[in-house]
Amino acid sequence: MTVAPRIAIDAMGGDDGLPVMIEGAARALGEDPALRFLLVGDEAALAAALSARPALAAATEIRAAADVIAGSDKPSQAIRRARTSSMGLAIDAVKGGAADAAVSGGNTGALMAMAKLALRTMSGIDRPALAALLPTLGDNDLVMLDLGANTECDANNLVEFAVMGAAYARAVMGLAAPRVRLLNIGVEELKGTDEVRDAAALLRGATDLPLRFDGFIEADRLGRGEADVIVSDGFTGNIALKSVEGTARFITDLLRRAFTSSLRSKAGFVLSRPAFHMLKTHLDPNNHNGAVFLGLNGVVVKSHGGADAGGVANAIGVAAKLVRADIARRIADDLAHFRAGPRTAVAAK
Structure with a gap:
């Protein structure tokens, strides 16, 4: 179990962007002081925001991202900017082991496409x-x-x-x-x-x-x-x-x-x-707040684009719970147990 989950946050995603995501992270940290964050987005803006929040700053690392995925972007367009966008780099942090989960309030279709491409579905899913x-x-x-x-x-x-x-x-x-x-x-x-x-x-x-x-x-x-x-x-x-x-x-x-x-x-x-x-x-x-893409090799949580700071904190809390519960292992174990029995397919009609 990961006692201190490290959550990568797409700080630029969502309707209100950085201010709400920062406030949400601060609230989540207040509720769960063991959390650690990787905030992804505009480096100067993030540094300025953290300067007024020393407790959050002490628990946070910044990763610069030059691009933001818009709500109107098609998934195919977003995927091409996965290596430069705050959303894509947050997911990449999970893939590379720099974070245990990613949270974004951005474009749902783009988030799903990027997460599936980067993390892939679990074996057997x-x-x-x-x-x-x-x-x-x-x-x-x-x-x-x-x-x-x-x-x-x-x-x-x-x-x-x-x-x-x-x-x-x-x-x-x-x-x-x-x-x-x-x-x-x-x-x-x-x-x-x-x-x-x-x-x-x-x-x-x-x-x-x-x-x-x-x-x-x-x-x-x-x-x-x-x-x-x-x-x-x-x-x-x-x-x-x-x-x-x-x-x-x-x-x-x-x-x-x-x-x-x-x-x-x-x-x-x-x-x-x-x-x-x-x-x-x-x-x-x-x-x-906090919908999760189940079945991937990593935890990715979708915060509602219009969520307030409390909603963002709730989404971060969901991500932390799933990390601590080792949700991927639970799913893999349950499916393996199910498939080990005689019920491997629907019976022919």
């Missing part, structure tokens, strides 16, 4: 998956994957995602046997595509894995706390994620409008402010 934590009504958050890295998946891909997601839930939430379910259009065994049904058959037979497969779940039950890991292809998962995020914003905006619609409503808001604050905190994406 067909495709990496993008996983993130979502809030629920239960005691724990929910790990959901894939959220957009793979638009089409076969049954074996979905099984790999389930194993990776369960390893993530064990590492981040401390669950011994996470409850895993497949996102589907119904809970009945006959519902869904061939790929989803075949993946369910494989997972039902995987009784020796450190997870509990609980069958299918529909999208309207995502936040009910009925699962710890929910698995889908990237196309479906991304739509579900955006629907959840949009609904959360809709609810908070609707409540804000309702509470300001009249004097009586404003008076009611004063009385209900603690409850409203609790709801807003629970739904705030900054409190669940």
Whole structure:
């Protein structure tokens, strides 16, 4: 276990760039003084920012980068600047062993392309998956994957995602046997595509894995706390994620409008402010920030581009937890254990 994770940060990525990334790193260090950082970006700007933060400066090394990947850059364009950009050099630090994980709030497609090219997928993993934590009504958050890295998946891909997601839930939430379910259009065994049904058959037979497969779940039950890991292809998962995020914003905006619609409503808001604050905190994406590309030979965490300093600190915390838990080894061990049994492929129909 790495007691003092060294996190490479793309300091220029994200909507607000360097100020938010620096403040996020400072907050993360305050919460976890063992952390060490490699800040990648404009050397002069980083040095100036660190001069006002001696504690962060003492835990940080700067690596100069002359280029920044824009949000509008295509992945193919970004890859050609991997050796000069702050994003590319942060990932390269993980590849070269100068850092244990990389965090960026920049272009998601570019980050995925660069990370996959530089770090490669783990042995035995067909495709990496993008996983993130979502809030629920239960005691724990929910790990959901894939959220957009793979638009089409076969049954074996979905099984790999389930194993990776369960390893993530064990590492981040401390669950011994996470409850895993497949996102589907119904809970009945006959519902869904061939790929989803075949993946369910494989997972039902995987009784020796450190997870509990609980069958299918529909999208309207995502936040009910009925699962710890929910698995889908990237196309479906991304739509579900955006629907959840949009609904959360809709609810908070609707409540804000309702509470300001009249004097009586404003008076009611004063009385209900603690409850409203609790709801807003629970739904705030900054409190669940930090999506990770699982299945790579290294930890790469995607911070939301619009995350505030608290959100960046949360993403750094996710990276540190995954490093300390040796997430790649956990995934490799679980998949090897699964494949050592008789369930190496979907049975012929």
